Structures are given as structure tokens and as C-alpha cells.
Amino acid sequence: MxxxxxxxxxxxxxxxxxxxxxxxxxxxxxxxxxxxxxxxxxxxxxxxxxxxxxxxxxxxxxxxxxxxxxxxxxxxxxxxxxxxxxxxxxxxxxxxxxxxxxxxxxxxxxxxxxxxxxxxxxxxxxxxxxxxxxxxxxxxxxxxxxxxxxxxxxxxxxxxxxxxxxxxxxxxxxxxxxxxxxxxxxxxxxxxxxxxxxxxGRYGRLKVTSTPTESCDTRGCSRCVAVCPEPHVLAPVVSKQALSVTSSDCTRCGACLDECSEGVLSMKIDLVGMANRKADD
Ligand code: SF4
Ligand code: SF4
Structure with a gap:
């Protein structure tokens, strides 16, 4: 209980x-x-x-x-x-x-x-x-x-x-x-x-960031997108074109983090844009 x-x-x-x-x-x-x-x-x-x-x-x-x-x-x-x-x-x-x-x-x-x-x-x-x-x-x-x-x-x-x-x-x-x-x-x-x-907050540093892990074998399952109040902001992340949400429409509500049972998403302060730099590598 x-x-x-x-x-x-x-x-x-x-x-x-x-x-x-x-x-x-x-x-x-x-x-x-x-x-x-x-x-x-x-x-x-x-x-x-x-x-x-x-x-x-x-x-x-x-x-x-x-x-x-x-x-x-x-x-x-x-x-x-x-x-x-x-x-x-x-x-x-x-x-x-x-x-x-x-x-x-x-x-x-x-x-x-x-x-x-x-x-x-x-x-x-x-x-x-x-x-x-x-x-x-x-x-x-x-x-x-x-x-x-x-x-x-x-x-x-x-x-x-x-x-x-x-x-x-x-x-x-x-x-x-x-x-x-x-x-x-x-x-x-x-x-x-x-x-x-x-x-x-267009250049705000608090970002929803994806950490691809072994356990996420269904990357692109899109459950996070389904609960997001601004679903378009997650599109680059689920399509693996970016490691973090960069759209200023993201409200940082955390609904996607609650929904992702695989723990692939996290909320991070990204001071120098490292997350997406890694995605470009
Ligand atoms: S400011 Fe308030 S009413 Fe306006 S979009 Fe944000 S939550 Fe909605
Ligand atoms: S924090 Fe909220 S608005 Fe931002 S991507 Fe996640 S569910 Fe969407």
C-alpha cells in the first residue's frame, strides 16, 4: 500500500x-x-x-x-x-x-x-x-x-x-x-x-534534456509528446535531431518527465548549450 x-x-x-x-x-x-x-x-x-x-x-x-x-x-x-x-x-x-x-x-x-x-x-x-x-x-x-x-x-x-x-x-x-x-x-x-x-525566455538555460540510455529501446514511443501541452516542442528530441528541447514554447511543466518511465528525460540547467552540441557530434 x-x-x-x-x-x-x-x-x-x-x-x-x-x-x-x-x-x-x-x-x-x-x-x-x-x-x-x-x-x-x-x-x-x-x-x-x-x-x-x-x-x-x-x-x-x-x-x-x-x-x-x-x-x-x-x-x-x-x-x-x-x-x-x-x-x-x-x-x-x-x-x-x-x-x-x-x-x-x-x-x-x-x-x-x-x-x-x-x-x-x-x-x-x-x-x-x-x-x-x-x-x-x-x-x-x-x-x-x-x-x-x-x-x-x-x-x-x-x-x-x-x-x-x-x-x-x-x-x-x-x-x-x-x-x-x-x-x-x-x-x-x-x-x-x-x-x-x-x-x-527564448534563450533560457533550463532545458528538458534527453539522455539516451540502454533501457530506452523504444525511443520515439512518443508518450512524452502525448502529454505535452505544446507537443511540437518535443518533435526534434523524439526524432533524435536534438538532445534537448530548445523551443521557447516549452513551459518546463515536467509532464514529459513524469510520463517517461524509462528516465530518458531530465530537467537541466544547460549553461553553454552542451546538450545540443553533443547531438551535433
Ligand atoms: S500566462 Fe497563464 S494563461 Fe497565459 S499561457 Fe501562460 S499559463 Fe496560460
Ligand atoms: S516540460 Fe512540459 S512543455 Fe516542456 S517538453 Fe516537457 S511536457 Fe512539453
Whole structure:
């Protein structure tokens, strides 16, 4: 029994770690510790941690810049801190380890599989880049943070504290669209925040890396591809053209690592691009 539990936990270790991090971050904004208060004030767009550390979403700062708003030094420093972290490791770490919408869209995808929903409207992955560009153009033209008017990420955080019908309807529509209309529609095709973090972390050093071993006699079994929220990123690895995932669309969710029982995949900090250099040899 204990053995089965341990195996189950190990089998979903990356998912569990992600959920712990995501939910802890959400709780930091909501739960007050007796005698101290809340660990974080604000929301993921702009927050103050431990009453000292100011963090700013760099995409918010970029919209402010386009909107022509004055940029305060603490906000700029906070954005450099956050941006530097994601640029060094991987931009879309934000998606799978921080963003609360990922909880909703992962749930929609899980339900989609359970209910065996096959219908899938084809959407281009590039749509999110167009929406990103449009957000910046509208910020410029309107002199306002255009994406923040609808941003479901801040809506989600707000809904947890102050329920509103419009917020619930927006999040419900997003969930139902992912569930019934198009597979991984929001995070995989439409969200400009994910697109922004993808660009920011284009050269991030945290990579899913393949270590070909004796035990992997079915290299190309593609089970990792089947669970990946951005399946195209694994194509070069399963076709043996690369030893690591280089696409900035990879969210470093670790689903592929959980799925690969052969232990062929690992998550590594690759400072000098050694993994793919070896593949070229
Ligand atoms: S794609 Fe957008 S909504 Fe989805 S997890 Fe990333 S930032 Fe959040
Ligand atoms: S390659 Fe692995 S870590 Fe990257 S998005 Fe796909 S499943 Fe997640």
C-alpha cells in the first residue's frame, strides 16, 4: 500500500511540485499569518513580498511604456528582477509554475480526455503573438494598459477574493472553450502573456534534456509528446535531431518527465548549450 502510494507520488512528482508552488503563491496573496499579515500584497501584475520586495510583471511594464505612463523606479527594478529570472531560466516557467489560469486550463484538458471529447477547432499557435502585438498597439493608441482590461490572470486572483459575475463568466467561457471547442486553446494558442514570457525566455538555460540510455529501446514511443501541452516542442528530441528541447514554447511543466518511465528525460540547467552540441557530434 505504502509502496503503491510512493510510486504514485513519484509518477506525478513534477505535477505535485508545480501544484504546491502554484497554490502556495496564490495563498501568499490571500492568507494572513497571525501576528504578521499576508506574505504578499497586490497581485501577480504588481506585488510587494514580505513588505520589502517589489515585483512587477514585465509585460505590465511594457504596456505602461507603450501607454506613455510614467514608470516609477521601484516598478522598473521589480520588472528587471522578474524579467531577469525568467530570461535566465525559461520564460514559460511562469505558465506552468506560477500562473493560476494554468490550474483551470489543465483541468479543462484533463476533463476533455476523461469525457473523450474529440472536437477540436484548429487554431494557429501564432495567434497569441498577434494578440500580444495588438495589446501593445491598443495600449499605445488608448494610453491605457489594454490587456489588463480583460487579463484573466488578474481576474482569477480577484475572483478568489471578490466574486463578480463578469469575472466568473470570463473564466467560465475560457474553461468551456478549452473543454469543448479547441484543445489547449487558451494557453497554447491565444494568451499573449504566455507569448510574452516565451519571447522573454527564448534563450533560457533550463532545458528538458534527453539522455539516451540502454533501457530506452523504444525511443520515439512518443508518450512524452502525448502529454505535452505544446507537443511540437518535443518533435526534434523524439526524432533524435536534438538532445534537448530548445523551443521557447516549452513551459518546463515536467509532464514529459513524469510520463517517461524509462528516465530518458531530465530537467537541466544547460549553461553553454552542451546538450545540443553533443547531438551535433
Ligand atoms: S499561457 Fe497565459 S494563461 Fe496560460 S499559463 Fe501562460 S500566462 Fe497563464
Ligand atoms: S517538453 Fe516537457 S516540460 Fe516542456 S512543455 Fe512539453 S511536457 Fe512540459
Amino acid at each position: 505504502l509502496h503503491r502510494l510512493k510510486r504514485g507520488l513519484y509518477r506525478h512528482r513534477w505535477l505535485l511540485m508545480r501544484r504546491i508552488v502554484q497554490i502556495s503563491i496564490l495563498l501568499a496573496f490571500i492568507v494572513a499569518i497571525p501576528g504578521y499579515g499576508k506574505i504578499a500584497d497586490g497581485n501577480l501584475s504588481s506585488s510587494l513580498w514580505f513588505e520589502q520586495l517589489k515585483l512587477t510583471d514585465p509585460f505590465i511594464l511594457l504596456q505602461s511604456f507603450f501607454a506613455g505612463s510614467p514608470i516609477a523606479l521601484p516598478a522598473l527594478m521589480g520588472a528587471i528582477l522578474v524579467g531577469g529570472f525568467y530570461a535566465f531560466l525559461a520564460g514559460r516557467l511562469y505558465c506552468s509554475w506560477v500562473c493560476p489560469i494554468n490550474l483551470l486550463t489543465d483541468l479543462a484538458y484533463w476533463l476533455r480526455k476523461r469525457l473523450n471529447i474529440k472536437g477540436n477547432m484548429n487554431l494557429s499557435r501564432h495567434l497569441r503573438l498577434w494578440i500580444l502585438a495588438l495589446s501593445l498597439v491598443l495600449s499605445f493608441l488608448g494610453g491605457t494598459l489594454a490587456w489588463e482590461i480583460v487579463n484573466p490572470i488578474t481576474r482569477f486572483q480577484r475572483e478568489l477574493i471578490w466574486f463578480s459575475l463578469s469575472g466568473a463568466m470570463l473564466l467560465g467561457a475560457l474553461f468551456l472553450f478549452d473543454l469543448f471547442v479547441s484543445r489547449r486553446a487558451w494557453c497554447g494558442h491565444l494568451c499573449p502573456v504566455g507569448a510574452f514570457y516565451g519571447i522573454l
